[in-house]
Amino acid sequence: MNTTPIIDPLQGDFPEVIEEYLQHGCMKCISFNRRGTLLAAGCNDGSCVIWDFETRGIAKELRDNECSSPITSICWSKCGNRILASAADKSVSLWDVVSGNRIKRIVLQQTPLQVRLHPGSSPSLCLACPLSCAPIIVDLNTGSTTLLKVSVPEGSNGPAPASRNKCFDGTTSFTPTAACFSKYGKLVYLGNSKGEILVIDHKDGEVRAMIPISGGSVVKNIVFSRNGQYLLTNSNDRVIRIYENLLPLKDEVRALDDLNGRLSDLSGVEKLKAVGSKCLTLFREFQDAITKVHWKVPCFSGDGEWVVGGSASKGEHKIYVWDRAGHLVKILEGPKEALIDLAWHPVRPIVVSVSLNGIVYIWAKDYTESWSAFAPDFKELEENEEYVEREDEFDLNPDTEKIKGSDANEDEEVDILAVEKDPAFSDSDMSQEELCFLPATPIRDVAEQQEDKFIEISSKIVDSNNSGSPLSEEAGPNGHTSNNASSPVEDGAGGMRIKRKRKPSEKVLDLQDEKVKKPSKSSKASKSKSKSLVDQNNNGNGFHSDEISD
Structure with missing residues (x-):
């Protein structure tokens, strides 16, 4: 017991x-x-x-x-x-x-x-x-x-x-x-x-x-x-x-x-x-x-x-x-x-x-970081201290310090498939025929995939709503314009309707605000054109106001 x-x-x-x-x-x-x-x-x-x-x-x-x-x-x-x-x-x-x-x-x-x-x-x-x-x-x-x-x-x-x-x-x-x-x-x-x-x-x-x-x-x-x-x-x-x-x-x-x-x-x-x-x-x-x-x-x-x-x-x-x-x-x-x-x-x-x-x-195991383990002469500081370097700390002495060349043979092939013998296993001599790894395909998180897809769909919806000006519309066969064909939400009976399954994230809302605050160039052009037409109608079919007063 x-x-x-x-x-x-x-x-x-x-x-x-x-x-x-x-x-x-x-x-x-x-x-x-x-x-x-x-x-x-x-x-x-x-x-x-x-x-x-x-x-x-x-x-x-x-x-x-x-x-x-x-x-x-x-x-x-x-x-x-x-x-x-x-x-x-x-x-x-x-x-x-x-x-x-x-x-x-x-x-x-x-x-x-x-x-x-x-x-x-x-x-x-x-x-x-x-x-x-x-x-x-x-x-x-x-x-x-x-x-x-x-x-x-x-x-x-x-x-x-x-x-x-x-x-x-x-x-x-x-x-x-x-x-x-x-x-x-x-x-x-x-x-x-x-x-x-x-x-x-x-x-x-x-x-x-x-x-x-x-x-x-x-x-x-x-x-x-x-x-x-x-x-x-x-x-x-x-x-x-x-x-x-x-x-x-x-x-x-x-x-x-x-x-x-x-x-x-x-x-x-x-x-x-x-x-x-x-x-x-x-x-x-x-x-x-x-x-x-x-x-x-x-x-x-x-x-x-x-x-x-x-x-x-x-x-x-x-x-x-x-x-x-x-x-x-x-x-x-x-x-x-x-x-x-x-x-x-x-x-x-x-x-x-x-x-x-x-x-x-x-x-x-719950590991704790030990900074002193990085190098034998590493010393942890309780608080910040100004470092004063030695006069010859970074001087090069080619005569006294000779750089040794690498002993490795650059032409030798490196074996990355063989598994080294592990002393933890008593019969590790069979490691050559042992299967240790398989190719793994990384899989993205499901929530990230859904959020990216929702951001893409929301940006398309915002673009379609802001592109309704006369300059961006395409004329139909009878001369009428149509901007509903490009909207992914308002498809016909044979189209696919998108259903929002969750509340938009903050990133999506910020994206929508930027689209609303920054109107497109086509919208600005259409507004200026409409203003000129209104001025002409108010001035009597193209006559100037001073001529009418005379």
């Missing part, structure tokens, strides 16, 4: 405030690619949108005519060139990111709540966790499915009788079961409704180890840290637990075989528990000891040093941040909207969360 106070926020690098938000339709789930340069989001209309996270622009939109149901889960392949998405219509779709084409679509028997691609370089398998049955291994090439066991027999004489919340044969279950691949995808870690973690070899479907969870509550979420050293579980008892992985990452199957050989004197559940004690060990427990809040989505930070949990309470958008030692360091409070999904950036201290209204919020 966590009763320690919040520690000093300056001690850690974690998000603090909402930096920006993304909006495109109604988004439901999110996932970063391996480098964190692209963010994929599944929408309520069955489409998937890919954001360029550096420019915050839309790089690609994946849309399937056969799917109009909400996306329930989305994930990337390790190389970033594939995206797997599950929908509420029981379908699982694999997409090619570069071309935007759908590669495969498989319809399952149950609605998948979560899907995960195999962490291999060219995945052909995926793990699906349906709504009301056991997790499934799906072969994306053939479409075949394999159910995983969600429990083990209590005794050696056979399975115990099944109940509403328990499943022993892998065919019937009324509680969604959480599962995930290990770091290299050789094992599946499954959290069942009995409060147990099962370690399963997905190739033969056999349970290799079992780790009971204290309390025995239903496991809602289970996920590995990126380095594979820690496993996180979220249970119905409102506790987030962190387990340390004791198995070697690349030889975990061989290590399990060795453990089973050394424990050959045991059998059944006792043997599975004995092997499980050598696989995982409880490291920390996290919970809100005051409010006892349920957790919607927990996850690790990119480096595994921080743990975040999104509150499942309705009407609030709260994210709790702990360090791995168990100290609560920050509570992020967002808008009055329920939280449905979140993800931590793989490299940077950024958390992205999704609200119930379909808006994606980007939480980042």
Whole structure:
């Protein structure tokens, strides 16, 4: 139980405030690619949108005519060139990111709540966790499915009788079961409704180890840290637990075989528990000891040093941040909207969360400017001071100071496409074939587009109203003038009528005032011509006034 106070926020690098938000339709789930340069989001209309996270622009939109149901889960392949998405219509779709084409679509028997691609370089398998049955291994090439066991027999004489919340044969279950691949995808870690973690070899479907969870509550979420050293579980008892992985990452199957050989004197559940004690060990427990809040989505930070949990309470958008030692360091409070999904950036201290209204919020660290960081000899001044330069400060000494030439070869071609190896990734040797960026088209704000269009239309209306003088009118076939043909508002039955949807802005009103105050040259000419005609009529058909008086 966590009763320690919040520690000093300056001690850690974690998000603090909402930096920006993304909006495109109604988004439901999110996932970063391996480098964190692209963010994929599944929408309520069955489409998937890919954001360029550096420019915050839309790089690609994946849309399937056969799917109009909400996306329930989305994930990337390790190389970033594939995206797997599950929908509420029981379908699982694999997409090619570069071309935007759908590669495969498989319809399952149950609605998948979560899907995960195999962490291999060219995945052909995926793990699906349906709504009301056991997790499934799906072969994306053939479409075949394999159910995983969600429990083990209590005794050696056979399975115990099944109940509403328990499943022993892998065919019937009324509680969604959480599962995930290990770091290299050789094992599946499954959290069942009995409060147990099962370690399963997905190739033969056999349970290799079992780790009971204290309390025995239903496991809602289970996920590995990126380095594979820690496993996180979220249970119905409102506790987030962190387990340390004791198995070697690349030889975990061989290590399990060795453990089973050394424990050959045991059998059944006792043997599975004995092997499980050598696989995982409880490291920390996290919970809100005051409010006892349920957790919607927990996850690790990119480096595994921080743990975040999104509150499942309705009407609030709260994210709790702990360090791995168990100290609560920050509570992020967002808008009055329920939280449905979140993800931590793989490299940077950024958390992205999704609200119930379909808006994606980007939480980042609140940086303060430090002017002394620009140069080692830079000194901040409390107030303005007159600078007195040295006598020889700006003198050139060509004899003593020789300008060194550049060592760079100007004829050498510069590679701007290759991605440098990042030490934050253990297997960054695959960066050459990894997809990191997509061309993004900047999109202007909708409000700016509407205002520019309204200004253009208003200026046309003002010009048409001020150009009604006889000199600017065009004569019709009968010699009559017509100035209504050029007005965009007074078109005929076949024309388009413009409707003002909002009050003119101050910029539009100022533009109209300038048009009224500065009449056109044609208006001035027409007024002078009209005045001369009136003078002639008043003077008696062109005679001068002095002649009439005589």
